[in-house]
Structures are given as C-alpha cells and as structure tokens.
Amino acid sequence: MTDSTSGHRYENLIDSHFHLAAMQEKGLDCQAILQELDREGFLGGIDICLSSSDISASRSLTSVYPGIRHAIGMGPWETGSEEDTDSLISRLKSLLECNPDTFSFLGEFGLDYYWKDYGNPSCQIELLEAELELAAEHDLPVIIHDREADSDMEQVLCKHSCPNSGIIHCFSGSRELAFRLLDKGYYISFAGNITYRHSEDLCEVMRSIPKDRLLLETDSPYLAPIPKRGKPNDPRNMVHTYGFAAEILSKDVAQLAVEIVDNFNHLLSFCPNHQAGRQI
Numbered sequence: 241m242t243d244s245t246s247g248h249r250y251e252n253l254i255d256s257h258f259h260l261a262a263m264q265e266k267g268l269d270c271q272a273i274l275q276e277l278d279r280e281g282f283l284g285g286i287d288i289c290l291s292s293s294d295i296s297a298s299r300s301l302t303s304v305y306p307g308i309r310h311a312i313g314m315g316p317w318e319t320g321s322e323e324d325t326d327s328l329i330s331r332l333k334s335l336l337e338c339n340p341d342t343f344s345f346l347g348e349f350g351l352d353y354y355w356k357d358y359g360n361p362s363c364q365i366e367l368l369e370a371e372l373e374l375a376a377e378h379d380l381p382v383i384i385h386d387r388e389a390d391s392d393m394e395q396v397l398c399k400h401s402c403p404n405s406g407i408i409h410c411f412s413g414s415r416e417l418a419f420r421l422l423d424k425g426y427y428i429s430f431a432g433n434i435t436y437r438h439s440e441d442l443c444e445v446m447r448s449i450p451k452d453r454l455l456l457e458t459d460s461p462y463l464a465p466i467p468k469r470g471k472p473n474d475p476r477n478m479v480h481t482y483g484f485a486a487e488i489l490s491k492d493v494a495q496l497a498v499e500i501v502d503n504f505n506h507l508l509s510f511c512p513n514h515q516a517g518r519q520i
C-alpha cells in the first residue's frame with residue numbers, strides 16, 4: 241500500500257484508537273514508529289490509557305506530537321475483580337485530577353460479554369453508566385467499547401444523553417444499532433477487522449454511515465488488518481484499513497483521509513476549552 245507518488249506514506253492519516261503502552265508491552269519500538277509516522281505525514285489520533293503507568297508511558301512518548309490526544313477510562317475488564325464501581329470511579333476521578341488538561345476523551349469503557357472472567361452484565365452496566373455520568377460532569381467526549389453486548393449497549397446509550405459526543409470504537413454491530421447511535425450523536429469508528437474475510441455485512445454498515453460521522457482506527461496492538469493479521473498491530477497499518485475502506489466507499493484514499501480529518505476535528509470541538517480541544 242505504499243504510495244510512492246505522494247512521497248508521504250501516511251499523509252493526513254488519523255488513527256482514532258491505539259494503545260501505546262500495550263504496543264510497548266508487545267515489544268514494538270513505539271518511539272521509532274512514532275518518528276516514522278511523523279516523518280511520513282501522519283497527523284495523530286487518540287492514545288487510549290487504561291492506568292497511571294499507561295499515562296506515564298504515553299507522556300514520555302508523545303510529548304513532541306501534539307496531534308496525539310489522550311483518553312483515560314476503566315473498561316469492563318476491571319469489573320471481574322474485588323474492586324466495586326465506587327472504588328473504580330474514585331480511582332478514575334483521581335487519575336483525571338492528577339493529570340489536569342491531559343485528557344481529551346473519557347474511555348475506553350463499555351460492555352464486553354465475550355470474556356467470561358469479566359464481571360456480570362449488571363456490574364458492567366453499573367460502571368458504564370457511572371462513566372457516562374462522569375464524562376458529562378467533565379464535559380468530555382466518550383470512547384465506547386462494545387463486544388457482544390449490542391442490545392444492552394443500545395439500551396444504556398439511548399437512555400443517557402451524549403452532550404459532548406463520542407466514538408463507538410471498533411464498531412461491529414448492525415446497521416440498525418449504528419443508526420440509533422448516530423441519532424444520539426456518536427461517531428462510528430471501524431477497525432482492521434473490516435478487512436477480514438466474511439466482513440460483508442460490516443462493509444455494508446460502513447457504506448451506510450454518513451461521511452461526516454465516520455472514523456477509522458487500528459486498535460493497536462490488536463486486530464491488525466490484512467495483510468498484517470496475526471502480527472502486533474501499530475498505527476502504520478492504517479494505510480491498509482484506509483485503502484480497504486476507500487475501495488468499499490468508492491473514493492480515493494486522499495479524499496477519505498480529508499473527510500476523516502474533518503470528522504476528527506469536529507469531534508475535538510466538543511472537548512473542554514483547553515489545549516486538548518484544539519484542532520489538529
């Protein structure tokens with residue numbers, strides 16, 4: 241997918257969801273990857289932090305890349321332990337307070353009924369609702385994780401308002417669900433699994449998303465797109481997902497990239513009025 245005509249392999253690309261700390265744990269050299277991305281025109285995206293050590297890793301890696309924004313959240317994986325919702329929320333609040341003006345988004349958080357060692361649905365829903373309330377209190381857009389929990393997710397998100405917008409990350413649901421969530425003000429982000437075999441239904445959903453509400457992501461180090469499937473993923477693989485999506489949407493990659501930059505900037509306009517909200 242390298243594009244020798246433009247000279248910049250990652251020109252104008254945005255990756256709306258990646259985990260730098262987890263990439264490092266998989267042995268990827270994030271510093272070198274970020275340097276290469278920057279040299280080749282990558283604009284940035286969102287590094288999803290899930291703990292205070294993720295925040296430290298992210299700080300030291302991204303301080304020279306203002307296009308990379310930060311998110312913090314307590315995912316459903318936190319509900320399998322002894323820690324109850326109140327304690328998880330107070331831990332999250334203290335991460336927000338100890339790192340003022342760091343986060344543009346609250347997330348990722350949500351529901352995941354795939355892994356059986358996570359907490360039961362009612363624990364997960366309680367945490368999801370508490371984080372939606374916290375996001376509204378802090379005027380932060382949200383990043384939502386939904387795996388095999390579409391019906392509960394739809395119920396919860398339709399019950400809560402979404403005053404600062406948000407992203408449904410790695411969308412894998414139906415067209416109907418996508419449209420309910422678009423109505424609530426969410427952006428729909430597709431990951432590398434759109435490139436996998438048997439993704440025809442998901443491709444159909446992508447075609448139906450209004451072009452001003454679409455985002456793309458890698459979810460690195462997970463879900464590497466074809467032809468990198470099975471390897472640790474990193475944001476350089478955005479070229480494959482953008483290339484595939486452009487083909488599905490019958491437009492060229494450059495045009496798709498411009499549309500996605502506009503969408504990302506529009507989403508940033510919902511961030512609180514500090515430097516996290518400035519456009520990239």
Ligand SMILES: [Zn+2]
Pocket residue numbers: 257259288348459
């Ligand atoms: Zn993620």
